[in-house]
Amino acid sequence: MVNNYILRFLFAAFLSIILGLLYMGIGRKYIARIRRCYAGPFYQSYIDVIKLFSKKSISHNWIMDFGVMMGFAGIIATVIFLPIGPFTVFPDMKGNLIVIMYFMTIGYLGMAMGVAASGNPNATIGIARALALMVGYEIPFALAVILLVFVNKSSLLADIITTQQGSIFHWNAFRYPFAFVGSLIALQGMLGEQPFDAMIAPAEIASGPMVELSGKFLGFGFLQHGAQIFLETGIIAAMFLGGGTFLGFFTKQLFLYLVTLSIAAVFPRYRFEDAVKFFWIIPTSLVLIQLLIFLI
Amino acid sequence: MIGKILLSGVLISFLSLFVRKKFNYFRWILFSIYTLLTLFFVYIWKNDFYFSENYKILSLYGLNFSLNFKITPLGWLFSFFTTLLTFLISIFSIQKNQEEESEKIISFFWFYLIISNIGIFFASDFLTLFVFWELMTFSSYFVISPGWMKSFRAVNYYFVLSTIGAFFMLLGIGFLYAGTKEFSIETGYLYLFTLFSKNPLLAVLITLTFILGFFTKSALIPFHIWPAQAHAEAPDDFSAFLSGIMIKYGLFGNLLFLVPLFLLIKEYPATQIITNKIPLFSHILAWVGAITSVVATFLAIESNDMKKLAAYSTVANIGYATTAMFTLSSYGIAGGIFQIVTHAIFKTAIFLSLAAVKYRTHEREMHKLGGLAYKMPVTFLTFLLGIIAAAGIPPLNGYASKWMIYQSLLAYRFPFLTVMIFLSSTGAFMYLFRALHSIFLGQLPEKFDDIKEVPILMQIPMYILMGLMLLTGVYPGIVLKPINSVLQFYNLQPLKLTYTTMFSTLSSVDSLKVFLTFAGSFAFAFILYLLGKPRKHVQPLDNYTAGQDPKEFGLTRELYHFALKFYEPFEHMFDSYRTDTKEFYDSFERKVNEIGKFLKETLSGNIRNSVYIFIFGLVIIILYGWLVW
Numbered sequence: 057m058v059n060n061y062i063l064r065f066l067f068a069a070f071l072s073i074i075l076g077l078l079y080m081g082i083g084r085k086y087i088a089r090i091r092r093c094y095a096g097p098f099y100q101s102y103i104d105v106i107k108l109f110s111k112k113s114i115s116h117n118w119i120m121d122f123g124v125m126m127g128f129a130g131i132i133a134t135v136i137f138l139p140i141g142p143f144t145v146f147p148d149m150k151g152n153l154i155v156i157m158y159f160m161t162i163g164y165l166g167m168a169m170g171v172a173a174s175g176n177p178n179a180t181i182g183i184a185r186a187l188a189l190m191v192g193y194e195i196p197f198a199l200a201v202i203l204l205v206f207v208n209k210s211s212l213l214a215d216i217i218t219t220q221q222g223s224i225f226h227w228n229a230f231r232y233p234f235a236f237v238g239s240l241i242a243l244q245g246m247l248g249e250q251p252f253d254a255m256i257a258p259a260e261i262a263s264g265p266m267v268e269l270s271g272k273f274l275g276f277g278f279l280q281h282g283a284q285i286f287l288e289t290g291i292i293a294a295m296f297l298g299g300g301t302f303l304g305f306f307t308k309q310l311f312l313y314l315v316t317l318s319i320a321a322v323f324p325r326y327r328f329e330d331a332v333k334f335f336w337i338i339p340t341s342l343v344l345i346q347l348l349i350f351l352i
Numbered sequence: 353m354i355g356k357i358l359l360s361g362v363l364i365s366f367l368s369l370f371v372r373k374k375f376n377y378f379r380w381i382l383f384s385i386y387t388l389l390t391l392f393f394v395y396i397w398k399n400d401f402y403f404s405e406n407y408k409i410l411s412l413y414g415l416n417f418s419l420n421f422k423i424t425p426l427g428w429l430f431s432f433f434t435t436l437l438t439f440l441i442s443i444f445s446i447q448k449n450q451e452e453e454s455e456k457i458i459s460f461f462w463f464y465l466i467i468s469n470i471g472i473f474f475a476s477d478f479l480t481l482f483v484f485w486e487l488m489t490f491s492s493y494f495v496i497s498p499g500w501m502k503s504f505r506a507v508n509y510y511f512v513l514s515t516i517g518a519f520f521m522l523l524g525i526g527f528l529y530a531g532t533k534e535f536s537i538e539t540g541y542l543y544l545f546t547l548f549s550k551n552p553l554l555a556v557l558i559t560l561t562f563i564l565g566f567f568t569k570s571a572l573i574p575f576h577i578w579p580a581q582a583h584a585e586a587p588d589d590f591s592a593f594l595s596g597i598m599i600k601y602g603l604f605g606n607l608l609f610l611v612p613l614f615l616l617i618k619e620y621p622a623t624q625i626i627t628n629k630i631p632l633f634s635h636i637l638a639w640v641g642a643i644t645s646v647v648a649t650f651l652a653i654e655s656n657d658m659k660k661l662a663a664y665s666t667v668a669n670i671g672y673a674t675t676a677m678f679t680l681s682s683y684g685i686a687g688g689i690f691q692i693v694t695h696a697i698f699k700t701a702i703f704l705s706l707a708a709v710k711y712r713t714h715e716r717e718m719h720k721l722g723g724l725a726y727k728m729p730v731t732f733l734t735f736l737l738g739i740i741a742a743a744g745i746p747p748l749n750g751y752a753s754k755w756m757i758y759q760s761l762l763a764y765r766f767p768f769l770t771v772m773i774f775l776s777s778t779g780a781f782m783y784l785f786r787a788l789h790s791i792f793l794g795q796l797p798e799k800f801d802d803i804k805e806v807p808i809l810m811q812i813p814m815y816i817l818m819g820l821m822l823l824t825g826v827y828p829g830i831v832l833k834p835i836n837s838v839l840q841f842y843n844l845q846p847l848k849l850t851y852t853t854m855f856s857t858l859s860s861v862d863s864l865k866v867f868l869t870f871a872g873s874f875a876f877a878f879i880l881y882l883l884g885k886p887r888k889h890v891q892p893l894d895n896y897t898a899g900q901d902p903k904e905f906g907l908t909r910e911l912y913h914f915a916l917k918f919y920e921p922f923e924h925m926f927d928s929y930r931t932d933t934k935e936f937y938d939s940f941e942r943k944v945n946e947i948g949k950f951l952k953e954t955l956s957g958n959i960r961n962s963v964y965i966f967i968f969g970l971v972i973i974i975l976y977g978w979l980v981w
Contacts, residue, residue, distance in 0.1 A: 109884040125877040133873035172793040175892040177914035272884030
């Protein structure tokens with residue numbers, strides 16, 4: 057019984073890392089195609105991670121070590137609660153959305169704690185921006201979650217997926233298009249892609265949170281970002297695109313990620329307070345309209 | 353038994369006055385022992401629900417003044433957790449108050465806080481409740497400001513608001529007495545319920561007086577500014593008591609009187625406007641809670657004073673609990689009570705760790721601190737677990753109660769309340785991280801280079817609090833099972849739960865599994881960490897100056913601590929929406945002063961005028977009593 061859980065746990069964890077890094081590699085190539093330049097091969101992210109883990113690294117104190125690990129662990133722990141296609145680690149808790157939304161934040165908190173312990177002001181400025189942005193994008197996302205919970209009378213992702221089966225037009229993306237668009241914009245912010253990348257802003261604050269990370273610490277950063285891509289696209293795919301089989305689910309995830317990148321590739325950066333305002337006005341009202349239509 | 357405990361508290365408090373200054377720790381040990389004894393008795397009362405005690409004090413013209421106590425499930429739950437936390441705080445205080453000025457008066461009045469604590473939670477009628485309510489207000493007044501000028505200014509906000517609230521409550525009690533000829537709480541709300549169909553206006557007015565009484569105490573909008581003043585200026589260990597326990601009395605009042613009243617109206621909705629299946633009145637109060645939580649969150653984001661930040665965070669949490677309990681479903685009331693208990697635990701932990709920081713550094717402004725985690729690891733861990741709980745992140749206890757609140761709001765369809773709670777809960781993340789970074793992470797200022805961890809006696813309560821946060825987070829059933837008996841007391845459907853699993857109509861969650869998942873993920877991350885090449889410890893400044901002496905560049909560590917104006921651009925977004933409530937109260941105070949001065953100058957300048965006014969007033973009172981009464 058316990059062994060079974062451990063195997064399922066490891067399967068989900070490795071799947072999220074491997075596929076997340078794969079999406080990252082494909083994404084790099086995709087952005088290079090849009091900008092008409094060259095990128096490394098699609099397996100470049102794997103090489104990067106292995107290289108980073110085998111390099112020497114420096115840390116400033118134990119909290120930095122602890123925080124970086126906690127950040128990665130938080131995202132992995134959230135992936136465990138995500139229904140990956142037909143697969144769930146805990147069959148009795150099929151993707152509890154409230155748990156997922158709150159568990160994700162422990163990853164952010166861990167990473168934030170780790171890089172804040174590095175003592176570099178650039179890193180902390182990046183974190184301050186990221187947290188302020190979070191207050192922005194969580195509002196439309198929360199509204200979309202509320203809408204779907206009301207529709208399905210359940211806060212389990214598995215139930216939300218079940219009601220979308222049958223035909224492509226049963227997908228919530230077609231039934232609730234405004235909410236879908238709002239959540240897509242929120243996804244853009246969650247992944248920290250342009251125009252909402254004020255927290256990393258390479259030219260401004262020297263890539264923000266990552267500034268003091270070296271060697272395996274940066275490797276953890278890579279892994280966390282990969283798992284985060286897997287997780288966040290996975291949540292939207294389950295909420296709006298009907299989950300599906302393994303292959304279908306992964307395709308939907310990749311599709312969502314590429315949509316995000318297509319926007320990112322052509323947009324400049326918002327100031328973060330403008331981004332927060334944008335999130336509170338455009339996507340929030342889009343989802344709100346959908347919610348009001350449903351309630352009335 | 354209840355009376356004996358209260359009386360022995362009074363005796364011990366006077367006994368403690370004879371302890372000499374040199375042995376002042378003995379006085380605090382006496383206090384701890386008294387608290388522990390009280391805790392023990394409260395614990396054994398868990399099987400004696402509905403046991404009651406009456407003490408007749410005096411009888412005047414047929415009016416009987418007596419103190420009546422009754423052990424209800426609700427009162428038991430509150431008194432158990434508050435006494436437990438007071439005991440932990442008192443252990444912390446033994447060491448903390450050794451060098452404190454005027455600690456004699458502080459410890460003397462602490463006894464009365466414990467006494468009024470038991471008195472309020474076990475009161476079975478309004479008169480007893482009111483007596484202990486006022487005892488608590490007065491004794492806390494002297495603890496917050498034992499002759500310190502700065503805290504005197506702050507405590508007046510608290511005192512004036514509390515007193516106004518209490519007088520409104522007394523007015524409400526008077527109205528109920530006029531209707532029922534007794535002080536019983538139960539007959540009180542039954543009478544008020546019937547009054548809603550007979551004379552709605554009067555009923556609404558009476559309800560409003562009680563709302564004012566309870567809401568001033570629990571600092572809901574528009575009374576949300578006193579915690580930031582009083583909690584910040586109070587003695588550091590007392591802030592933990594204020595924030596963890598005392599602010600809950602208002603919520604206890606809501607649960608004691610208003611919630612049963614609204615439940616009655618919800619059940620027989622003939623006379624009241626019903627929105628979303630709950631009475632409109634209750635719906636408005638739920639909104640007040642949600643708005644309070646959002647406003648307090650933004651005020652917390654803006655504050656640079658660590659105790660003010662924590663105080664505003666308290667107000668925000670009170671907002672969640674209020675919103676939840678006024679949705680009037682089993683989940684809502686259970687979530688509200690659960691939030692009160694968990695908040696008491698984690699906010700005590702947060703305030704004790706802040707008190708430990710201040711004990712060592714004597715600083716309250718966050719930008720003057722920094723990097724203390726490397727010197728005070730236990731304090732840091734307590735604070736870290738505290739903020740994880742406060743942000744509602746699993747697997748700590750704040751998450752379990754928030755989950756319950758969301759279930760109630762989502763299952764009974766309150767979309768906009770949910771969003772407000774969500775907004776303030778995400779905002780909580782912002783200010784909590786700011787506190788974590790500015791106090792404990794970042795660069796350690798050079799003046800704090802030889803700071804040490806607090807003494808072991810102060811660490812013990814922190815360890816226990818960490819354990820409690822984890823325990824009630826992983827096994828929420830420990831708190832929820834007593835809450836179930838409270839729900840039965842309200843005649844509501846009890847929750848379906850086991851020690852680790854909470855069920856609701858929308859979903860279920862097994863906290864133990866959540867905890868194990870996180871532990872497993874952390875183990876996974878740790879293995880990966882060990883697989884990587886070992887890291888090397890380097891001083892941060894060496895990194896910035898490429899190994900050369902930082903002093904040659906004129907670099908100090910303080911220069912690299914980014915803490916002041918942490919969210920400045922974000923704060924500027926709200927510049928045009930800001931209303932200064934404190935300024936409103938201050939201007940009110942100035943107006944009162946002006947009027948008083950005016951009256952004093954014009955009337956009391958001449959002694960004859962004053963005598964005329966006095967006699968005139970007396971005659972009016974006598975005439976009123978004679979003709980109207």
